[in-house]
Amino acid sequence: MITTIAATSAAVLLAAPAVGALGHRAIKRSRNASLMKIDTPNGIDEQGFVSIGGIDQWISVRGEDLANPVVLELHGGPGASTAIFGPRTxxxxxxxxxxxxxxxxxxxxxxxxxxxxxxxxTFERIYADAIEVTDHIRVRLGAEKIVLLGHSYGSAFGLRLAREFPERYSAYIGTDQNIHDAGRDDSAHQALLTRLRATGKRKELAAVEALDPDERQWTARQRAMHAKLLATSDPLTLDTMKKVVMGSLWFSPLHSLRELGRFVKGMTISEQITEATTGFDDWAEGTKFELPFFIFQGDKDVLAPPELARRFFDDVQAPVKDFALIEDCSHFAAFRRPERFLELLLTRVRPVVAGEPAGTAGI
Known part of the structure; x- marks a missing residue:
């Protein structure tokens, strides 16, 4: 949904002076590789391809102690891998x-x-893949249940998995939580129009005003254009895209220069997946969850407004539920402030899924 921003940022990185930029990148990647080493006796550091849904798909499993709770991340985009954030997290x-x-x-x-x-x-095919990945991880790590963490568009998969399979998951956590309501809430759209008018961006304003009033009628390309403008018109989101997202990809020890372009291409290819979610209504699909339910949202998120996430959360029925805002963050809040996100995981989630008294798992 934010392909153009990523493409522009990648182009800037690749166009930087070769010797200086690549030398700095090499130093930072080396430091990040050292940071990411896991050498604890009961740790795990596995990356590789697993046959999922009939094709080879890349899975990483990392942690310092296999006795710890297992968290399966569902990345957003669609098509935007979270593996680039390894050093930050x-x-x-x-x-x-x-x-x-x-x-x-x-x-x-x-x-x-x-x-x-x-x-x-398609959404349905990736949803089936997610079930298969879940069961692969449960078998590989000997875990009866695992924590499900949905980021951004990945949270659209996450909500549905959490509703349908509480026997597989010990908790659901949504961040940059997407809430679909069949187009009833247009607050993000109206806020975008206000920002474009205030900044005098007439061309962009005309493009947004020309969209069908019913967002369910938009094409995948129109949705991507709208998401791009949501982000680029907001200084905090744009700064996060450039420094946190593309900066993480540039300095990732797991990713090559060729994969800078592949990251962008993946989001372009994956745009078509969003067609399936245009008519989704999370309230109609159900607000009852038979597992602990958490939403940790950036307080200034313009792509997934925290007010909409809060309204959905307030209607959720769950054995345990909790909501928190991550201060001074827009989208990608968990990666802009990873230590704050970890604090929420430790104080609110881990005591529930690990059966520990609150406050015992310090950072």
């Missing part, structure tokens, strides 16, 4: 075993067999 792996998966169409899975080898690129 290294502290999470002291307390949790973190599983990151490049969905079909995303980064390393895309690179494995190319666009023509991704098979069916």
């Amino acid at each position: 290294r502290s999470w792996e002291k307390h949790f075993t973190i599983v990151r998966w490049d969905m079909r169409g995303a980064l390393k899975t895309l690179g494995r067999s190319g666009p023509e080898g991704q098979g069916e690129m």
Whole structure:
């Protein structure tokens, strides 16, 4: 949904003076590689391809202690791998075993067999893949249940998995939580129009005003254009995209220069997946969850407004539920402030899923 921003940022990085930029990148990647080393006796550091849904898909499993709760991340975009944030979230792996998966169409899975080898690129197919990945991880790590963490568009999968399979998951956590309401709430759209008018961006304003009033009628390209303008018109979101997202990809020890372009290409290929969610209504699909339910949202998120997430959360029925705002953050809040996100995981989630008294798992 934010492909153009990523493409522009990638182009700027690749166009930087070769010797200076690449030398600085090499130093930072080396430091990040050292930071990411796991050498604890009961730790795990596995990355590789697993046959999921008939194609090879990349899965990473990392943590300092296999006795810790297992967290399966569902990345957003669609097509935007969270594996690039490994160095930023290294502290999470002291307390949790973190599983990151490049969905079909995303980064390393895309690179494995190319666009023509991704098979069916639909919401339903990736949803089925997510169930298969869940069961693969449960068997591989001997975990009866695992924590499900949905980021951004990945949270659309996450809500549905949490509703349908409480026997597989010990808790659901949504961040940058997408709430679909069949187009009833247009607060993000109206806020975008206000920002574009205030900044005098007439061309962009005309493009947004020309959209059908019913967002369910938008094409995948129109939704991507709208998301791009939501982000680029907001200084905090744009800063996060450039420094946190593309900066993480540039300095990731797991990713090559070639994969800068592949990251962007993956999001472009994956745009078509959003067609399936245009008519989703999370209230109609159900607000009752038979597992602990958490939402941790950026307080200034313009792509997934915290007010909409809060309204949905307030209607949720769950054995345990909790909501928190991550201060001074827009989208990608968990990665802009990873230590704050870890604090929420430790004080609100881990005591529930690990049966520990609140406040005993310090950072």
